[in-house]
Amino acid sequence: MLEESERAIFEVPIGPQHPALKEPILLLFKIEGDTIVDVMARPAYTHRGVEKATEARNYIQNIYLCERVCGICSCIHTLVYTQGVEKLADVEPPPRAKYIRVIMSELERIHSHTLWLGVAAHELGFDTLFYYVWRDRELVMDLLELISGNRVNYAMSTVGGVRRDISDAVAHQIKKGMEILRKRLDVYTEVVEKEPTLRKRVIDVGKLSPHDAVALCAVGPTLRMTGVKRDVRADDPYQAYDEIPFNVATYDTGDVLAQIIVRVVETYEAANIIDYAIDHMPSGPIKVKVPWNIAPNEIITRGEAPRGELFYYFKSNGTEKPERVKIRTPTLGNIPAVCEMLKGYHIAEIPIVFAGIDPCLSCTARFAFIDERKGKSWVWSGDQLRTYRRKYYKRYGR
Amino acid sequence: MVELEETVEKLKAGIGADNVLEVKYQPPRNVFVLVKTEKLKDAVSCVMKELGYQYIITISGVDLIKQNQFEVIYHLSDYSNTISLKVRIPRDNPKVPTITDIIPGATLYEREVHDMFGIVAEGHPNLTKLLLADGWPDDLHPLRKDVTVKQIRERLEEERKKGVRGI
Numbered sequence: 024m025l026e027e028s029e030r031a032i033f034e035v036p037i038g039p040q041h042p043a044l045k046e047p048i049l050l051l052f053k054i055e056g057d058t059i060v061d062v063m064a065r066p067a068y069t070h071r072g073v074e075k076a077t078e079a080r081n082y083i084q085n086i087y088l089c090e091r092v093c094g095i096c097s098c099i100h101t102l103v104y105t106q107g108v109e110k111l112a113d114v115e116p117p118p119r120a121k122y123i124r125v126i127m128s129e130l131e132r133i134h135s136h137t138l139w140l141g142v143a144a145h146e147l148g149f150d151t152l153f154y155y156v157w158r159d160r161e162l163v164m165d166l167l168e169l170i171s172g173n174r175v176n177y178a179m180s181t182v183g184g185v186r187r188d189i190s191d192a193v194a195h196q197i198k199k200g201m202e203i204l205r206k207r208l209d210v211y212t213e214v215v216e217k218e219p220t221l222r223k224r225v226i227d228v229g230k231l232s233p234h235d236a237v238a239l240c241a242v243g244p245t246l247r248m249t250g251v252k253r254d255v256r257a258d259d260p261y262q263a264y265d266e267i268p269f270n271v272a273t274y275d276t277g278d279v280l281a282q283i284i285v286r287v288v289e290t291y292e293a294a295n296i297i298d299y300a301i302d303h304m305p306s307g308p309i310k311v312k313v314p315w316n317i318a319p320n321e322i323i324t325r326g327e328a329p330r331g332e333l334f335y336y337f338k339s340n341g342t343e344k345p346e347r348v349k350i351r352t353p354t355l356g357n358i359p360a361v362c363e364m365l366k367g368y369h370i371a372e373i374p375i376v377f378a379g380i381d382p383c384l385s386c387t388a389r390f391a392f393i394d395e396r397k398g399k400s401w402v403w404s405g406d407q408l409r410t411y412r413r414k415y416y417k418r419y420g421r
Numbered sequence: 422m423v424e425l426e427e428t429v430e431k432l433k434a435g436i437g438a439d440n441v442l443e444v445k446y447q448p449p450r451n452v453f454v455l456v457k458t459e460k461l462k463d464a465v466s467c468v469m470k471e472l473g474y475q476y477i478i479t480i481s482g483v484d485l486i487k488q489n490q491f492e493v494i495y496h497l498s499d500y501s502n503t504i505s506l507k508v509r510i511p512r513d514n515p516k517v518p519t520i521t522d523i524i525p526g527a528t529l530y531e532r533e534v535h536d537m538f539g540i541v542a543e544g545h546p547n548l549t550k551l552l553l554a555d556g557w558p559d560d561l562h563p564l565r566k567d568v569t570v571k572q573i574r575e576r577l578e579e580e581r582k583k584g585v586r587g588i
Contacts, residue, residue: 065551066551066552067551067552067553070552070553072563072570074537074564075563075564075570079570110447237475237476238524238525238526239525239526240476240477240478240524240526240527241526253500255500258500258501259450259500259501259502259503321453322447322451323447323451323478323496323503323505325478325503332478334478334479334496336479336481336494336496338483346483347481347483347484349479349481349482351478351479355479355529355533356478356479356526358529359525359526359528359529
């Protein structure tokens with residue numbers, strides 16, 4: 024072992040723009056040889072000032088603003104937001120709306136976890152699995168589109184209930200979809216349990232001890248993969264979760280394998296929750312009226328997003344606009360933990376360990392073109408994209 | 422609720438009942454407790470060490486511009502119940518003691534509150550910018566109520582003209 028002064032420590036910046044990262048973040052590594060000694064993160068290259076913007080809009084406009092905080096967990100953002108406004112105004116949403124919200128947020132959890140599994144497989148260089156998982160993810164995306172008409176921002180929750188009902192025919196489709204999904208999940212479980220090329224890359228990589236996970240305030244699957252059985256749905260039940268039986272998925276090794284297993288088991292659980300919720304969904308109205316102006320009050324509200332705990336703090340001032348809305352997304356809570364997880368591992372393991380917490384730094388999904396020579400930029404609509412796709416596959420596809 | 426009431430009683434016994442200025446319950450599992458600023462660290466360590474709470478959800482800043490004060494809220498949780506500890510500090514000298522020595526996971530949240538409100542966590546190991554851009558002016562705190570979006574835009578434009586990069 025060399026003396027402190029003789030050890031050569033290099034600083035290696037990765038990001039904000041880097042092929043290995045899906046979203047802009049600056050990770051500043053201190054490296055000794057090939058081993059990571061220390062990490063510093065600067066996550067906010069896409070800070071958009073949403074909290075400031077909420078203060079200038081009324082409670083209804085803010086639903087659509089908060090939905091756009093995240094593209095992948097857009098449903099849970101509106102759910103927690105509207106749940107907060109309902110608590111502020113002291114209004115109880117009808118029981119059927121609560122069940123519909125649960126079904127939507129669990130469908131979203133499935134879509135998010137399968138998306139993550141695909142990305143993780145891709146980071147491991149296992150692109151076959153990536154393509155298979157994302158093909159099966161389309162199943163859930165189609166169901167979400169069937170219910171809400173949208174693939175990304177579902178606009179389901181509104182203050183006082185939900186905007187669309189789930190009919191019996193759609194419920195039947197969802198149940199059929201869950202059956203197919205379970206069969207596909209069996210295949211992936213087998214892959215994770217038996218495929219040696221995958222297991223060698225993930226066992227004992229990016230380890231986190233339960234003690235550190237709790238001390239660094241990790242949330243969601245990143246906490247549960249260390250064996251700490253904590254889930255807002257079970258600990259602080261919201262909506263209809265206190266009426267639905269489910270298991271909190273945990274695993275005790277605290278490495279990337281545990282992350283994969285926890286998320287796969289959670290996907291199974293989500294499918295079970297959806298089945299149960301559809302079978303036990305009460306009938307009745309889906310929306311109640313909420314006053315436009317809300318009396319001065321303050322509350323906190325929490326929900327379990329696919330990545331972990333989502334937290335909102337609200338303060339109202341008697342007008343139709345909130346005084347203060349504070350949003351804490353789960354990824355910010357997991358950044359200290361992932362910095363700890365990276366320490367002591369090699370540069371080659373950065374992508375998978377970092378992808379392991381399922382980071383969601385910004386969420387923009389726009390198809391924009393910029394023509395530098397002509398100095399023009401334009402945006403394609405969904406229909407234009409679809410036409411382009413049809414033309415492309417007619418020409419080149421099979 | 423009963424459990425939470427007991428916890429608040431224990432907290433009162435731990436830091437002295439006259440240091441707790443206000444208690445407001447939010448059923449079923451949250452309580453807001455206003456404490457004196459000088460007793461904040463005692464209150465946090467009492468909740469974390471003696472009452473068995475393990476986790477800080479986040480730190481919220483609120484600008485009470487009418488009272489010329491900032492409110493800083495520490496949302497501490499045992500994953501099920503939440504105690505939201507509040508302190509009020511003067512707007513012209515916004516300082517709170519750091520709690521990162523008690524809860525290492527609070528580092529980023531203290532930096533966030535510093536960025537957005539200019540509230541200094543005294544004793545924080547690395548109170549640099551977290552969410553704002555590197556070239557962002559140090560005295561411009563966007564979530565303060567007396568800073569409007571228009572002012573922010575104009576100020577940043579000014580800085581860009583001066584040649585400041587990274588905003």
